[in-house]
Amino acid sequence: MRKSINNGNITWLDEGKGATIVLIHGFSENATIWDKQTTLLKEHYRLIVPDLPGTASSPLHTPLTIESMAEYVYAILLAENISEAVVIGHSMGGYIALALAEKYPSLIKGLGLFHSTAKADSEEKKEGRRKSIKLMEQYGADTFLRQTLPNMFSPATKENRNELVEAYVKMGIECQLPALVAYYEAMAARPDRTAVLTALKVPVLFMIGKDDNAVPLENVLPQITLPRISSIHIFENVGHMGMWEIPAKSNVILEQFIAFCQL
Template structure:
């Protein structure tokens, strides 16, 4: 893992920078880390793959509150700047997708194209906002381990909770490393994020929207909220919310195909 110090915030960002070729920024989901992408990165041939532990996650530092989704996006743009990357393809899983949309809106000079993987441009509805508050209380009252134990099985397709026990356990181990204050900060950020469907509608670059047919967290219709000539919609039927673990080869192929199309 490599390290940069953010100039705007006094925290360190840990990241992997692997391969050569077209730059791709891969961002993991909530209570994940760069290790979510371990099986995908080696398959992205011909790409320079930049994979951070997002602020408040993994081995990266925890920023001071308040820290909005927009702040995540600003810090990812700074990561690219410090790495002398002009434009990259931004690919975001779940939370990473929210950051991707904010990045496309705020830093178009850093975004060659972008993709949402098991994510959505819609904001939380009232029930979703209430659930974020309940999650915050769980973390504050009980700590990160019980919270992760309740969260992770829901991320996999129901059948895979049993047939992929090893990967479910791996995702839990990754989640346990999340600093509790980082989880709380991120839950607050996700709760307050705005509707960004217009970012997809108005995008002047290619967009990938990828969903899992058995996703229990974000149903495909929430991902496929916008259609258009420059928008590619992909459904991985036999995946839940974690195709990077459930169907890594298929996900990698879809990402490669998208990047190759962007390159023209």
């Protein structure tokens, strides 16, 4: 069931019953990125899946920051009277989950970083985001996304399952230029949150693709020992899109992690 508050300015999908799981999508995505997960998990849990500002039917709110998007998610949980949840974020969604955990640690029953990192952008990464914004503004978001988004998948996926790449690009180009620019600026401005991982008392899940160009293995590995309890999964022939590239394996891991967080 799709819900909204604040005159439709905050929208989300609410499915299933049981302990609450929050799934937060990433850059150029929307709530449907998690469809393969919600279909399974809603049989045992309640799924809250936001459409972040500027995606799907949710209008863009400016200025936009990682922190403001964390507050957006928190507003949904308040509206639903949810006091604790396992929060899992993909890529930019992981940055939002970390910001939520930093400000509202008692809310977090478990934290999942799905191809994401607690580190801030390096100067090189920030410069890359600035160049990407210029390219989108000069040549259009569609052209940029058609060239960039395929790189989110492993070479094996691009060669053997191109329909996934095409579906992901189709989703991406539905996101408007102002939102894409705002996301890049928000990601570039975010602080380092590795201290959040150290402070958390709940389990933390790390999902890592060996072929991930957006959040490389070497970026994440130093972080896996920071939490008190870590669940670490590294996949061959997987890029930045494990929820699509290996949905069955991803779902098993998510189910096991979520069940562990309920103990």
